[in-house]
Structures are given as structure tokens and as C-alpha cells.
Amino acid sequence: MERLAMKRLVAWKESPYRKPLIVKGVRQVGKTWLLKEFGRRHYDNIAYFNFDENPEYRDFFISTKDVSRIIPNLAMAGGQEINPGKTLIIFDEVQDCPEVLNSLKYFCENAPEYHVASAGSLLGITLAKPSSFPVGKVEFLTVYPMTFQEFLIATGSMNLAAYLDQIDEIAPLPEAFFNPLAEKLKMYFVTGGMPEVVSRWVETQSVGQIQSVLQDIINAYERDFMKHPETKEYPKLARIWNSMPSQLARENKKFLYNVVKEGARAREYEDALEWLVNAALVYKIFRINSPGLPMSGYEDLSAFKIYLADVGVLRRLAKLDPVAFREGNRLFTEFKGALTENFVLQSLIPQFDASPHYWSRINPSYEVDFVVQRENDIIPIEVKSDTNIKSRSLKKYAETFAAQTKLRVRFSMNNLRLDDGVLNIPLFMVDQADRLMGLALRGKIES
Incomplete structure (x- = not known):
């Protein structure tokens, strides 16, 4: 299915001022699917790390804040190649991982060539605590439930969605x-x-x-x-x-x-x-x-x-x-x-x-x-x-x-x-x- 937030992600990828991204939204709104689909379409490969399924990955962030050490450790542990600008790095289920969230500051300051996006259920609760993320060093994207426009596209009514998009005057619809x-x-x-x-x-x-x-x-x-x-x-x-x-x-x-x-x-x-x-x-x-x-x-x-x-x-x-x-x-x-x-x-x-x-x-x-x-x-x-x-x-x-x-x-x-x-x-x-x-x-x- 098509999500309108994909355009926002593409703009993030192409921005010269890109910072690590935090994706917010209610549980089961499609955050992980969206990031994976974005990576599939616009990058050579995806390096995906789920900190709920693999809590041991947190150790890489506890032992050091040096991105040049964190990246090789993740690549070896996950068996995934990570290349600057060509790999989308996804940190998922990070709501209980303050070390991972804080590391985004160092990706921003010391390794901006890496494209990093984070997501997690109940992440909004974690982010409500002021000490939970590096202020000014990350960007945010909120994913909402599918709009009616997206519903039309998903259910095969692309013609109706396209018609609504092209209306450019205030006049009754046929x-x-x-x-x-x-x-x-x-x-x-x-x-x-x-x-x-x-x-x-x-x-x-x-x-x-x-x-x-x-x-x-x-x-x-x-x-x-x-x-x-x-x-x-x-x-x-x-x-x-x-x-x-x-x-x-x-x-x-x-x-x-x-x-x-x-x-x-x-x-x-x-x-x-x-x-x-x-x-x-x-x-x-x-x-x-x-x-x-x-x-x-x-x-x-x-x-x-x-x-x-x-x-x-x-x-x-x-x-x-x-x-x-x-x-x-x-x-x-x-x-x-x-x-x-x-x-x-x-x-x-x-x-x-x-x-x-x-x-x-x-x-x-x-x-x-x-x-x-x-x-x-x-x-x-x-x-x-x-x-x-x-x-x-x-x-x-x-x-x-x-x-x-x-x-x-x-x-x-x-x-x-x-x-x-x-x-x-x-x-x-x-x-x-x-x-x-x-x-x-x-x-x-x-x-």
C-alpha cells in the first residue's frame, strides 16, 4: 500500500541538513513497515536492529559512544553490511533503550554520513521525559493512521483519489x-x-x-x-x-x-x-x-x-x-x-x-x-x-x-x-x- 509519509522520508534522505530521524506514532500504525519499505525502495540495503528481540545489541551503546566502533559491532552482530549513504540503518523498539537514543547525538555530530532512523511502540512516552533524547540533534516524523485518501488508493480506487487531488475550484462535485x-x-x-x-x-x-x-x-x-x-x-x-x-x-x-x-x-x-x-x-x-x-x-x-x-x-x-x-x-x-x-x-x-x-x-x-x-x-x-x-x-x-x-x-x-x-x-x-x-x-x- 502507499503511504503519503513516504514523500517526507524521501525529502529527509535528500536534505543536506539531514539529522538522525525518530519516527513516532501509535502502536501498529505502520512505522516499521514504512521504514523498511522506504529502505527497500531508496537504498542499496537495510541494516535492521530490533532492541526488543535482541536486547544484547544495547551493549554496543553502553560500552562506547564512538560511532566508528558502534557501526562495525552492529554490522558483525547483525551480519549486515553498513555503508554511508547507501544503507538505511533502522533502530527499532528503542523506547526502553536510552543509550541508543542518546547515541543519535553522536551520529549527528560525528558521523552524519550514516542514515539512521529510529522507531518504537510507546516511544512518545519515553520522549515525554526531557532527558530521553538529544535536543536539536534529531528530526521527528509522526506517522498517523492511513488517511481516507490512502484508503482509496489501497482499496483500488486510485481514480477517485486522483480526482480529489486535482480539484482546484470551489464547485459542486458531479x-x-x-x-x-x-x-x-x-x-x-x-x-x-x-x-x-x-x-x-x-x-x-x-x-x-x-x-x-x-x-x-x-x-x-x-x-x-x-x-x-x-x-x-x-x-x-x-x-x-x-x-x-x-x-x-x-x-x-x-x-x-x-x-x-x-x-x-x-x-x-x-x-x-x-x-x-x-x-x-x-x-x-x-x-x-x-x-x-x-x-x-x-x-x-x-x-x-x-x-x-x-x-x-x-x-x-x-x-x-x-x-x-x-x-x-x-x-x-x-x-x-x-x-x-x-x-x-x-x-x-x-x-x-x-x-x-x-x-x-x-x-x-x-x-x-x-x-x-x-x-x-x-x-x-x-x-x-x-x-x-x-x-x-x-x-x-x-x-x-x-x-x-x-x-x-x-x-x-x-x-x-x-x-x-x-x-x-x-x-x-x-x-x-x-x-x-x-x-x-x-x-x-x-x-
Whole structure:
């Protein structure tokens, strides 16, 4: 299958300022496969070292920091030739190997001719500790679940993917494209973007197989909870994780600790929640009081929403049967559109430098699902899971912050159009959101 992150890896390889690379991402998102496939396509050979399967390799990094000694030892132990610029060196499962991570500093400073990439499950937790990696001596690449665009390519709909890529004006899509894209999106809500799930669907066309692989992934995540250094945190992690469908099924999706457990307090559970965030299992989206730059300066740290890294995992965790995809737009609207919001968020995050936020007001109640920063523009986004597009909150936001609001965006199952300052984007075009916003803003300036 084709991953868009491959282009980022090629740019890393060709950069004259290349540094050792650390690849991050939730477990089973395809980090190792991506690095191996990149090495297969763009290098003479790969030197692969897995520090979970071969913990003895760590000794080479403990005994010396001299790269000229480390490389021959690795080459002999692994029986693999390592040549500068021609071999991709992959250090895998390095999350428990501080010596290996620290060695990247010496590869950067003393042996930049070697191309080194590191990855590992739960690596984000390790990197959350400031002493775990050499600041300024490495580059980072985050691998996300497969986008809907990648799903189209993987499932043989290259024509639909190519069509979406070439759209260069804000105008309705013909039904010949709109309808099959809408149907494909339903299937994506069933599979999600975890590569093994998509691959199994392509191979078998079996919903039962999808269910089984997703459950295996969820089980693997839950086993990871036991790797928290504090044993007492394990039940808390499990409670937060299992509360996710209930949190998102609420009308107001603000995260509440008493949904996790009756009487629960923030101070009891905030460390466990932060572990899930660092493990890339969930996204934490803060409320803003008003749209200003930088948005982080306007955050209300006491109010936030939590979403899962993948819509397919959320659907399976919520035990929503895939049969729903045959019932009109039910998958999009199920438990108050939570799947749709999760899908939109996971698609927006890779497109924008700053993390999305949300805006809300009480008495009377208004809430805009997401607010993103695009260059120096702050853009409110509302997510509608069907064709009903009444947007009282989006309208209130525009009235309240008229001077800061050049464009409003709505995702729905309606066609692409720009109407009275509101850009309606079909849900299946969320991967093109950044580009479409740019087209809409340029159109407003030119007009």
C-alpha cells in the first residue's frame, strides 16, 4: 500500500541538513513497515536492529559512544553490511533503550554520513521525559493512521483519489464522483486507518476479519497499559479508555472525570490521561475562550475533549456493528456523530502545525467543534454528520468574533460550495481541507 509519509522520508534522505530521524506514532500504525519499505525502495540495503528481540545489541551503546566502533559491532552482530549513504540503518523498539537514543547525538555530530532512523511502540512516552533524547540533534516524523485518501488508493480506487487531488475550484462535485466517494467513506468508518485492518479488508473483503484484527489491536493497546511504571495506574488507564465511547456520546463532549468513575477527581486521573496522550492513543483538544494568536495563549486548561487516534478503533471499542454502514448515513450519525467528529479531527491534525482547539459558551449554550490556525488565520469548523446543516453555533461565533473571522468551515454530507462566508466541505474531502480553505480565502481576497 502507499503511504503519503513516504514523500517526507524521501525529502529527509535528500536534505543536506539531514539529522538522525525518530519516527513516532501509535502502536501498529505502520512505522516499521514504512521504514523498511522506504529502505527497500531508496537504498542499496537495510541494516535492521530490533532492541526488543535482541536486547544484547544495547551493549554496543553502553560500552562506547564512538560511532566508528558502534557501526562495525552492529554490522558483525547483525551480519549486515553498513555503508554511508547507501544503507538505511533502522533502530527499532528503542523506547526502553536510552543509550541508543542518546547515541543519535553522536551520529549527528560525528558521523552524519550514516542514515539512521529510529522507531518504537510507546516511544512518545519515553520522549515525554526531557532527558530521553538529544535536543536539536534529531528530526521527528509522526506517522498517523492511513488517511481516507490512502484508503482509496489501497482499496483500488486510485481514480477517485486522483480526482480529489486535482480539484482546484470551489464547485459542486458531479454525482458520478460524489456518490461512490460517500459509499467508500462508510467503509472507511468500518475499517479505520490502521494498516493491518485495511490490508485485511483488501485481501479478504470480510467484515469478520476486520472485527477480529481491530479487537487484536485494542487488546494490544490494553496490554500496553501494564507497562506504566506505576502499577496502581493500570486500572485508571483502563477506566479512561473504556469510558471513551460514553464521553463522546454526550451532547457536550467535554471530558468529564466522573464519567470515568463516579466521584473521580482530576488529580486522581490526570497522570493516567497524560500517559494515554503521550502514547498517541488519544488526542486532547483544549477549549479556547476567544480566537487569538497563538491559540495556546487563549486555552482554558480545565476544559478539553478527548478523541481516539483512529475512527475504526473507536467504532470497535464502542461495539458498533459494521452492519450500520448499509443503513443510509447511520454510521456518520451514530452516538451523536461521535465517529464523524473523531474522523474529522484525526484528518485535520496532520494538516496543520498547531493542534486544533474548540470554542464554547454557556448560557445560552454554543459550541464550535474545532478551531484551527491556518497560517495567520483562525478558522472555526463545525462537523455535521448528515445533510442537516443548521449551524447556530457557527453563526454565533462569527457574530461574536466578526473581525477575526474571514472564513467559516462546515463538514457535512452536502456538496462542496462556498455560501455567504461558509465553506461546506463533503466529509470525504477532509484530507483536502487545508488546500480548499486556501482556495476559498484566495477567492474572497480576489473578489
